[in-house]
Amino acid sequence: MFARISKYWRPAFVFTFGIAVLCLMFESAAFAQQGWDKKTMVTFNVPVEIPGIDAQVLPAGTYVFRLADSPGERHIVQIYNRDETHLYANILAIPNYRLRPTDKTVMTFSERKAGEPQAIRAWFYPGDNSGQEFVYPKNRAVELAKATNLPVLYIPEEIAPNIVAPAATPAAPPIIALREAPVVAVTPTGQDVAVAEVVVPPPVQTASVVLPKTASALPLVALMGLFCLLVGLWRQPLCVR
Numbered sequence: 001m002f003a004r005i006s007k008y009w010r011p012a013f014v015f016t017f018g019i020a021v022l023c024l025m026f027e028s029a030a031f032a033q034q035g036w037d038k039k040t041m042v043t044f045n046v047p048v049e050i051p052g053i054d055a056q057v058l059p060a061g062t063y064v065f066r067l068a069d070s071p072g073e074r075h076i077v078q079i080y081n082r083d084e085t086h087l088y089a090n091i092l093a094i095p096n097y098r099l100r101p102t103d104k105t106v107m108t109f110s111e112r113k114a115g116e117p118q119a120i121r122a123w124f125y126p127g128d129n130s131g132q133e134f135v136y137p138k139n140r141a142v143e144l145a146k147a148t149n150l151p152v153l154y155i156p157e158e159i160a161p162n163i164v165a166p167a168a169t170p171a172a173p174p175i176i177a178l179r180e181a182p183v184v185a186v187t188p189t190g191q192d193v194a195v196a197e198v199v200v201p202p203p204v205q206t207a208s209v210v211l212p213k214t215a216s217a218l219p220l221v222a223l224m225g226l227f228c229l230l231v232g233l234w235r236q237p238l239c240v241r
Helices: 002-033 138-148 157-163 173-180 218-234
Strands: 040-044 048-050 056-058 061-069 075-081 087-097 106-110 118-124 130-134 152-155 184-186
Touching: 048 087, 056 087, 061 173, 075 130, 075 173, 087 118, 087 157, 087 173, 106 138, 138 152, 138 184, 157 173
Parallel strands: 048 118
Antiparallel strands: 040 061, 048 056, 061 075, 075 087, 087 130, 106 118, 118 130, 152 184
8 A cells, every 4th residue: 555655646646746846046146146236226315426427416205226247456436217217327446345234225425515416425235245336527526525535436538428428238238348457646735645544445365165056956966866866766666574
């Protein structure tokens, strides 16, 4: 009796196990991709200035911030409208370290005179110690440094048109131009200084082994091997005593 029941349910068991393996494969792939671009929806209740040609001001409203690429010491932050049908800017950003991460999105601004839009300075994703310090075109950076009495990162003016140029992929020419642009900081007195004097880099990793950020395929391979083994056992004749 037990042998007949086992034989009856064995195909269903193997089928169920196979479905579970496939689910794990899709779940792992989704986990590896989820959150890499740090997509964040932000609502401003007042106009906000962002890097662009001249002084680019976003009206009060809801916008989507996300990374166009993530490797290296430079990131490209893209700002879209709420439904991501219009790109406002591709902004070069340098990681800037903070000691205490928060569980909420944090935007920092350069203080301006009353009645003038505040200029966005940095974006910190929830839980991250390292945020995105925005880089402005040179002329605007000089003005902001004097107005806020703080140093501001800048790129050459001739690179600025790439900020508002369409860029569908990380390999688009505007993105590459921004990523390769020379970055300098200007002080309130108009003096150029190195970026390292303004931006705090993340601490050096001391661990001997650095785990990859994306999920490994090795567990999936092992599960598939186990699945194949069960299929092989299923095909063997039952031994009933």
